[in-house]
Amino acid sequence: MSETSPVPPRQAVRNVIEGLVGRDVDFSDGEAVHAGGTSVTAVFVTDKLSTSAVAVVDLAAAARLGGALGLIPKGGVDDAIDDKELPATLRDNCYEVLNVLSSVFNVPGAPHVKLYKMYGPGDALPPDVQSLTATLGAREDVRMDISGYGPGLMSIVCQP
Template sequence: MSHVLPVPKAVKDLFDDLLGRPVTVNPADPLKAADIPRTLVALYTDERLQLMAVIGMDFELTAYSGAAIGLIPPGGAEACIEDSEISKMIGENAIEVCNILAGLINKEGAPRVKLHQTFLPGGGPPADAVNHLLALGRRLDLKVDVSGYGGGKISIALTGPA
């Protein structure tokens, strides 16, 4: 069995549970190449270290989700956005969000996928990962709004066999 994209409700439920606050999700346009420098890029591999999925969170969702999971007031995320720099603590928290997002990709009967590597905004992810994140096909693009914080975009792209 191969991996399948999560449905939007699964993304909503995971963020609701993870952040402990209501979240809304809506369809969004795919990321563009110009967005990549301000995007957290997470690479997910199987046990053979074969790239199976790439998830991108734009700067705003990186800041808001990283703040919300760490119970940092919304002002902390807003300061990151205003300064165009993710703080160390919010960055570490956002990486933990990415680790938990692997649950959206893992399905019974499919090879286990885990977070392999992350690149915070400005971190220069590998070109092949960026190509997968920008390619049309097996992908889900959503706008995620975190109640009391703010929102941003998440893109989930599967790279393994269909």
């Protein structure tokens, strides 16, 4: 068994998100999301607590994922994005989406992976997590557009 997780296929990520939020989600090529600032970073670890992967979503994606999961009106989600804030309800809902997203890493031949921690806007990231988010190799950078909510960016980066 490999000690690292492969980058999940876009279709698998999309299927998980669509199934969870109950809305169509279109994926296309996107630009890398930078960790820190207003972004949200999820750290996924193996059963041995070694970092396996990270997912970084910009504020728009975090708010829209949280809003779609919680059926929060689009106007409230847009207000949070305009205010550059992620209120507790949107943050908690985003956490749930990222928690379920850990399932895309759990494939035969790869270690079991779970969500270890989510860092929200303004949270300080550990140096090793910050470094992994900037890795150029094993990554997928996408623009997602959640039906009825709008676009956002997500980067998934796996430990090389």
